[in-house]
Amino acid sequence: MTKLEKELACLCLRMASDQFSNHGCNDFPMDNTDEIWDLHEKIDDWAETEPEDRSTRPAGNKIYFYDWLLMNYLADMIEAEAEAE
Numbered sequence: 865m866t867k868l869e870k871e872l873a874c875l876c877l878r879m880a881s882d883q884f885s886n887h888g889c890n891d892f893p894m895d896n897t898d899e900i901w902d903l904h905e906k907i908d909d910w911a912e913t914e915p916e917d918r919s920t921r922p923a924g925n926k927i928y929f930y931d932w933l934l935m936n937y938l939a940d941m942i943e944a945e946a947e948a949e
Contacts, residue, residue, distance in 0.1 A: 870946035874939040881935035892931040900927050907937045
Protein backbone atom coordinates (compact mmCIF):
# COMPACT_ATOMS: atom_id res chain seq x y z
CA MET A 865 0.00 0.00 0.00
CA THR A 866 1.15 3.52 -0.68
CA LYS A 867 1.25 6.09 2.10
CA LEU A 868 -1.87 7.76 0.68
CA GLU A 869 -3.72 4.42 0.56
CA LYS A 870 -2.79 3.76 4.19
CA GLU A 871 -4.02 7.22 5.19
CA LEU A 872 -7.31 6.62 3.38
CA ALA A 873 -7.69 3.18 4.99
CA CYS A 874 -7.20 4.80 8.41
CA LEU A 875 -9.78 7.45 7.63
CA CYS A 876 -12.30 4.83 6.50
CA LEU A 877 -11.64 2.64 9.55
CA ARG A 878 -12.12 5.57 11.93
CA MET A 879 -15.33 6.64 10.19
CA ALA A 880 -16.66 3.08 10.32
CA SER A 881 -15.62 2.74 13.96
CA ASP A 882 -17.61 5.84 14.84
CA GLN A 883 -20.70 4.40 13.15
CA PHE A 884 -20.28 0.87 14.48
CA SER A 885 -19.86 2.11 18.06
CA ASN A 886 -23.51 3.20 17.93
CA HIS A 887 -24.79 -0.26 16.99
CA GLY A 888 -26.66 -2.29 19.58
CA CYS A 889 -24.29 -5.24 19.19
CA ASN A 890 -20.57 -4.65 18.79
CA ASP A 891 -19.44 -8.26 18.64
CA PHE A 892 -16.87 -9.29 16.05
CA PRO A 893 -16.29 -13.05 16.43
CA MET A 894 -13.04 -14.66 15.35
CA ASP A 895 -11.72 -18.20 15.65
CA ASN A 896 -10.22 -19.09 19.02
CA THR A 897 -6.59 -19.55 18.00
CA ASP A 898 -3.38 -18.59 19.78
CA GLU A 899 -2.72 -15.91 17.16
CA ILE A 900 -6.18 -14.36 17.59
CA TRP A 901 -5.91 -14.46 21.40
CA ASP A 902 -2.51 -12.73 21.15
CA LEU A 903 -4.17 -10.02 19.05
CA HIS A 904 -6.91 -9.67 21.69
CA GLU A 905 -4.23 -9.20 24.35
CA LYS A 906 -2.35 -6.64 22.20
CA ILE A 907 -5.54 -4.63 21.80
CA ASP A 908 -6.14 -4.71 25.56
CA ASP A 909 -2.58 -3.40 26.06
CA TRP A 910 -3.04 -0.73 23.37
CA ALA A 911 -6.36 0.37 24.90
CA GLU A 912 -4.80 0.36 28.38
CA THR A 913 -7.57 -1.90 29.63
CA GLU A 914 -7.60 -2.13 33.41
CA PRO A 915 -6.57 -5.56 34.74
CA GLU A 916 -9.98 -6.12 36.32
CA ASP A 917 -11.68 -5.41 32.97
CA ARG A 918 -9.58 -7.82 30.91
CA SER A 919 -11.28 -10.97 29.80
CA THR A 920 -9.90 -14.45 30.09
CA ARG A 921 -9.55 -16.62 27.01
CA PRO A 922 -12.90 -18.29 26.32
CA ALA A 923 -13.19 -22.06 26.27
CA GLY A 924 -15.43 -22.02 23.18
CA ASN A 925 -14.39 -21.85 19.55
CA LYS A 926 -14.81 -18.05 19.21
CA ILE A 927 -13.09 -14.98 20.63
CA TYR A 928 -15.20 -11.83 20.55
CA PHE A 929 -13.84 -8.36 19.89
CA TYR A 930 -15.60 -5.01 20.00
CA ASP A 931 -15.78 -4.17 16.31
CA TRP A 932 -15.17 -0.44 16.82
CA LEU A 933 -12.16 -1.07 19.07
CA LEU A 934 -10.63 -3.45 16.54
CA MET A 935 -11.08 -0.83 13.80
CA ASN A 936 -9.41 1.89 15.89
CA TYR A 937 -6.53 -0.42 16.75
CA LEU A 938 -5.98 -1.35 13.11
CA ALA A 939 -6.15 2.31 12.08
CA ASP A 940 -3.49 3.20 14.65
CA MET A 941 -1.23 0.35 13.49
CA ILE A 942 -1.58 1.34 9.82
CA GLU A 943 -1.06 5.01 10.68
CA ALA A 944 2.15 4.22 12.58
CA GLU A 945 3.41 2.20 9.63
CA ALA A 946 2.59 5.04 7.21
CA GLU A 947 4.38 7.60 9.39
CA ALA A 948 7.47 5.39 9.53
CA GLU A 949 7.81 5.53 5.74
